[in-house]
Amino acid sequence: MVESLTHDARGVAHIDGKTTFIEGALPGERVRFRYHNKRPRYDTGTTLEVLEPSSDRIEPPCPHYSSCGGCSLQHLAAPAQVRAKQKILAETLEHVGRVEPRQWLAPIEGPPTGYRRRARLGVRFVPKKGGVLVGFRERRHSYITPLDSCLTLDPRLGALLPPLRDTIGRLSRPDRMPQVELSAADSGCAAVFRHLEPLTPADLEHLRLFAETNAITAYLQPGNPSTVHALWPRPAPVLSYYLPDFDVNLAVAPTDFIQVNGAVNRQLVTQAVTLLELIPADRALDLFCGLGNFTLALARHAGYVFGVEADAGLIERARANARTNALANVEFQAADLYGDDGLEFLSGRWTKLLLDPPRAGAMEVIKALPADGPQRIVYVSCNPATLARDSEYLVRVLGYRLEAAGVADMFPQTSHVESIALFVRA
Numbered sequence: 001m002v003e004s005l006t007h008d009a010r011g012v013a014h015i016d017g018k019t020t021f022i023e024g025a026l027p028g029e030r031v032r033f034r035y036h037n038k039r040p041r042y043d044t045g046t047t048l049e050v051l052e053p054s055s056d057r058i059e060p061p062c063p064h065y066s067s068c069g070g071c072s073l074q075h076l077a078a079p080a081q082v083r084a085k086q087k088i089l090a091e092t093l094e095h096v097g098r099v100e101p102r103q104w105l106a107p108i109e110g111p112p113t114g115y116r117r118r119a120r121l122g123v124r125f126v127p128k129k130g131g132v133l134v135g136f137r138e139r140r141h142s143y144i145t146p147l148d149s150c151l152t153l154d155p156r157l158g159a160l161l162p163p164l165r166d167t168i169g170r171l172s173r174p175d176r177m178p179q180v181e182l183s184a185a186d187s188g189c190a191a192v193f194r195h196l197e198p199l200t201p202a203d204l205e206h207l208r209l210f211a212e213t214n215a216i217t218a219y220l221q222p223g224n225p226s227t228v229h230a231l232w233p234r235p236a237p238v239l240s241y242y243l244p245d246f247d248v249n250l251a252v253a254p255t256d257f258i259q260v261n262g263a264v265n266r267q268l269v270t271q272a273v274t275l276l277e278l279i280p281a282d283r284a285l286d287l288f289c290g291l292g293n294f295t296l297a298l299a300r301h302a303g304y305v306f307g308v309e310a311d312a313g314l315i316e317r318a319r320a321n322a323r324t325n326a327l328a329n330v331e332f333q334a335a336d337l338y339g340d341d342g343l344e345f346l347s348g349r350w351t352k353l354l355l356d357p358p359r360a361g362a363m364e365v366i367k368a369l370p371a372d373g374p375q376r377i378v379y380v381s382c383n384p385a386t387l388a389r390d391s392e393y394l395v396r397v398l399g400y401r402l403e404a405a406g407v408a409d410m411f412p413q414t415s416h417v418e419s420i421a422l423f424v425r426a
């Protein structure tokens with residue numbers, strides 16, 4: 001009998017006392033499976049047949065699900081996915097961080113399909129498989145699963161898959177285009193073509209035609225991210241998304257970090273601002289601020305907001321976004337928040353703090369907080385394990401109370417757990 005689900009969507013069973021992780025198996029099920037690996041402490045395997053299905057099991061809606069590595073939970077009904085993520089969050093907080101929130105926040109949810117507004121697709125030229133393949137990596141290999149549709153992509157991006165494959169197939173060196181990055185903003189869509197060889201005039205015309213026919217902006221990337229430039233139309237229209245609760249419009253470059261799920265992001269920003277209980281007397285810090293997604297919303301309610309982020313390009317965009325939204329009470333600084341330099345601002349008198357770090361968490365900045373640090377901290381996390389570790393420090397060492405926590409289903413159909421937690425200084 002499968003007992004629970006791991007953070008990477010495998011079923012956990014104990015067979016003769018030995019922990020076994022089984023891909024494709026759900027809690028409560030009895031399955032027949034094949035072993036992949038037998039290790040001293042645990043075994044792994046893949047489901048071959050479901051003998052007694054869970055009542056939450058559904059037929060995966062996408063035909064590519066069995067091979068594509070883009071999704072891992074399509075066989076679980078959407079409401080049960082959210083429940084599973086909340087369980088993983090609760091267990092990780094308890095076991096890793098030895099903390100429990102006083103209150104569980106209602107999960108933040110958006111549509112379970114068609115939500116992805118950014119995707120980096122792999123491209124491979126494999127003549128014996130029919131030519132150009134465009135898609136996500138396979139689940140267990142570095143091969144590409146060729147996709148002609150995708151359940152999770154914004155439908156405007158999903159519709160680009162077949163013409164994208166055809167267009168790349170017409171290039172002089174389809175084998176020298178390893179990746180295409182797609183973006184769907186509120187203002188329109190874009191594709192960034194990474195190419196390893198100079199493109200011929202005929203190649204440029206194929207890509208221009210693709211952009212024109214599909215009414216998107218095409219960018220070229222001949223080298224590192226700083227080489228991205230528009231091919232068509234020129235000048236490129238600005239990509240942007242809107243946060244209606246704050247009347248904030250954010251311009252983004254086509255390879256900038258953005259929260260992948262627009263509907264969930266809008267609710268997440270509103271939730272964060274609500275939990276921080278901002279008032280005009282507040283001086284708020286937004287760490288790992290990106291292009292100002294939370295910062296500008298905070299600035300609509302706080303007296304002053306300071307955003308910090310490592311990527312100088314994002315900081316440039318954040319400053320420009322503050323100007324176009326006529327927000328004069330916000331400043332930004334580029335700094336490495338995992339390093340020791342340039343973090344003097346942390347010892348200032350900040351009343352509220354928003355943290356939204358990468359998977360590695362925010363321990364370095366948390367350790368540098370002064371004893372009379374912010375009254376309220378909202379921590380947005382994409383990794384329950386580091387959230388739990390950092391929570392333990394905030395609670396046990398700095399004396400904060402974990403007031404509330406909840407999941408935000410930023411990546412439905414996948415096992416990624418995004419969450420939000422509120423800490424209050426006791």
Ligand SMILES: C[S@@+](CC[C@H](N)C(=O)[O-])C[C@H]1O[C@@H](n2cnc3c(N)ncnc32)[C@H](O)[C@@H]1O
Nearest residue numbers: 288289290293309310311336337338356357358
């Ligand atoms: C989860 S994203 C959040 C971005 C932003 N808060 C948003 O909502 O769009 C994490 C951010 O941390 C930034 N980052 C990564 N490593 C960093 C570091 N060492 N110091 C500061 N920022 C870093 C990334 O560039 C990215 O913008």
